Amino acid sequence: MRWNLKSKPKKEKVLALQEALQVDPIIATLLVQRGVETYEQAKSFFRPSLDDLHDPYLMKDMDKAVTRIETAIANNENIMVFGDYDVDGTTAVSLMSSFLRSYYPNVATYIPDRYNEGYGVSVKGIEFAADNDLTLIIALDCGIKSVDHVAFAKERGIDFIICDHHRPGDILPDAVAVLDPKRSDCSYPYDELCGCGVGFKLIQALGERRGQSITDLVPYLDLVATAIAADIVPITGENRVLAKFGMEVINSNPRPGIQALIQNVKRKQLSITDVVFTIAPRINAAGRIKHGDYAVQLLTEFNLEQALGFAEELEVHNATRKDLDKQITQEALQQITLNNEQERFSTVVYQEDWHKGVIGIVASRLVEKYYRPTIVFTKSGDKLAASARSVKDFDVYNALESCSEYLEQFGGHMYAAGMTLLEENYEKFKFAFENHVRQTIHPDLLIPEIEYDAEINLKEITPKLVRILKQFEPFGPQNMTPLFLVKELEDSGYARTLGADDEHLKVYVKQKNSMSYAGIGFGLGDKLSNVKNHLKFDAIVSIEENEWQDVVTLQLQLRDIQSSDG
Template sequence: MEKRWVLKEQSDASEVALLSDALGIDRVLANLLIQRGVKTFEQAKTFFRPTLDSLYDPFLMKDMDKAVVRIEQAIEKGEKILVYGDYDVDGTTAVALMYSFLSKLTDKIAYYIPNRYSEGYGVSIEGVTYAADNGFTLIVALDCGIKAVEKVAYAREHGVDFIICDHHLPGDTIPNAAAVLDPKRIDCNYPFKELSGCGVGFKLAQAYSQYKGIPFSELEPLLDMVAVSIASDIVPLTGENRVLAHFGLKRLNENPSRGLLSIIKLAGLVGHSIAVDDIVFKIGPRINAAGRMESGKAAVDLLLADCDLNAFEMGEAINICNNDRKEVDRGNTLQAIEIIQSSPELQKKKSTVLFNPTWHKGVVGIVASRLIDYYYRPTIVLTASNGFATGSARSVPGFDLYQAIDGCSDLLENFGGHMYAAGLTMKEENVPAFIERFESIVAASITDSMMIPMVEIDSELKLSDITEKFFRILKQFQPFGPGNMSPVFISSDVVDNGDGRLVGADHEHLKLDLIQEDNPYKPVTAIGFQLGIHYDHISKGKAFNACYSIAENTYRGVSSLQVRIRDIKY
């Protein structure tokens, strides 16, 4: 699939020169900093040296005082507390974090993860009924609840209070709970709006600790779970998230919880410097697999494991779930591609909406993401569950998926999510009307450029500029993620030095040693995944332009710099 390259607006040359001189760094690196809003020595110090002291006062969040008082009341009176959360990574890490924190303060506590298949996403009537029937008088809901107006009212009728810790966009009405913590509330003045659900839970733990004089050091062991939630939920890695992720990754690498350590071992990451990408592609999917294939409770059980043997056994069970998930999503994806390929009408559309009642509910979000790799447009994949059509939606950069779905809200039973990802449920008979309406909304608002994959390039760079010092400073830009993506560079008129070859089981990848005219004797090692189609051109010694990121490649204990090519043009 052809991609469009977009070079970011370059920073003012005089600003770049000033920052470069002040920090003693390359001007390309100074330009990268300014692009990220870092323009002074002090701002650079904060960026490169995050401190936990820079975390915001949790009591700046609307209703935080109410939440702390209600928890204190529950603990003092010996009330039973139920920690409730969604079945994905953000939800399960949030539940594990809150349970771990509160269980040190009271023994009248349990946790509850709704069943993806019988209860669906978010707060369920079944979950509230379970709480009421078992004597729980307070539910702390994490990563869900901001739209659970009727369910919170139902809970009140049955003598159950709610504290909601959510980060999704609220609806028109805020639930009548004891406290509703959500930085995206219009009436919330909390300075940072992009916390994960687990991050909001951490702020509640931080607030209660401040209130009770519990030292912050007792919260630090929880930061590995916060980092896993931030990376897996793909929230911006800026501001407070950057600080939490920085220290959470440090914890994950140096002293992770038993449960996370078992996943690290099963993912083959022991001895590896774990970064955000490792969480996104190796740790997060394994935690998610439990909720997709069986029950999210298994993931919480693992995260809370109190001995190495239990952690290992539960980790192995979750790893099996992950392998099963891979098989199912691969099969469902192939079926979905076949449906589109066999229909010229579907191929011409501006959106993809597919419904197959036999597809596995636990993988429809993954299938939607994979379809965008083939047909680059807003995509919704639906399956049957409990008499309804339910599924997941994914978008392309620049297109507000949530607003498009909201335009079909009269056809839906419920929906929720973000600009780029959402979940939705409707009556099966509404599917044809939804497909037609959604397509008309997308066609009227999406631009042609949005439907071409974009590679955003930070800066031009000469291969000779890629030095150990350059990379040493570039590494300090981590953790990378939305809002602070790994920088992408472009080098023009590069050639392979003649040692290039095809690698991979199907010879689908390029392995090259790149040189440029200004320094033909210093090749730079490069790998281009899925770029084998360019080999004929490159093997003839012809020049090309490459856009790439720079990474560290470790092989047999030896680390070296490596250019990871994103795309090639000639």
């Protein structure tokens, strides 16, 4: 890995904040790096409040959306809540439908089938609405580019309200209301909400009209926090408030569906990371392996016994997903080796029987292995479908655009995209994509980078420092877990590897005149020789609390290590 220090904040800003807060220089440095430069900003950062949430009516078209929903209810219309099959979409549908059903019964939900309908608003969904006399569709986490679909719905006498967070195209759909903080004509103060977050702003506005306070809506925040975690949106501003209070709900009084998913997690307090790796994959497994409806059924179920049954089904789907993920990754790696493609600048692989629901995960696994832009194809009907994943600072969407003559359709963003093409164009596309990457990517981008916040000595790690670092949570994009460079470490002599394949590294380290700390390096088992026999080494670490059999101890999580001589 390349080790790089994050942008070093100006010394005078750090000193001013250090004095204002009476904290260690390290804490002041970390805060300024995160854009926190004043006492008031620090107060908001460390003590997020529901009062910090913005007025939902600041969002363009919010008044129109609320009025149309209230009219539908007054006229006894049937309402469809429509959303994507991933975590953000299914949590958003669960949020909106459970809120509306709390006072109005005529509400149906619809999640498109990943394989038969694909992503976003579908003709099949609109036809289902028309056949069942559903006259209003509230689309969540999708719809901002569904110009033709919304027009088709209008011809069938169906109105649309769109709640999306993706960037709009040049033309907005002709919907009754388009709620999207990324609209160029929307002056909403925060534009990094996820789809479920935009849905929450709508129920906040509806709740206000019904005399409900923000406190009344807190029980819905377990869904919003789950979506924020899974959708990898910045944990700043309004997202930070929603995530913090949502995590409190998850840890104190979650809905039965989430309670059922976390029942086997043996931790007193779950973090955003636990949500990402425990709750989110199981919700996603429904849409990947079976159907996203299973996730909505779980998340809207208020009987714990029933919820436990749904959670067991998702556990089976998630186990299937893991097996497929492992199998396809192995087959892809074999294909790369057999074709002698280890030294290419990109990875493009295809096998017709690979499961479409896991090719995105496999693409991510291949990026971990070879660290280069990666595309995984499978057969989908009479075409090939693929998921693309990129490396830091390389725009895979632009790369696809340069090869678009071979593609039927594509979409996505800088780091992830999807596409389809005709089988006869596969080899031409593969050649063109490799050629584009080879010509445009900077060689440094093919080496994984790890950015650290500051250098620290072990003797600076005090209980007070750890207490303050915990208050930086919840962590996520633009507020990542602080990473520190620690130099001249020495193992006590008990370094060893752990795990079935010796893939992890366990150490007990100290510096000159410091106490000893336990350290764990996941996936660093092959670095044992760097630390044995009292060899000095440097490490990038995070400071963690390790809970084992109800005992909490401090440990260093080693993210990477190098010999101290470089």
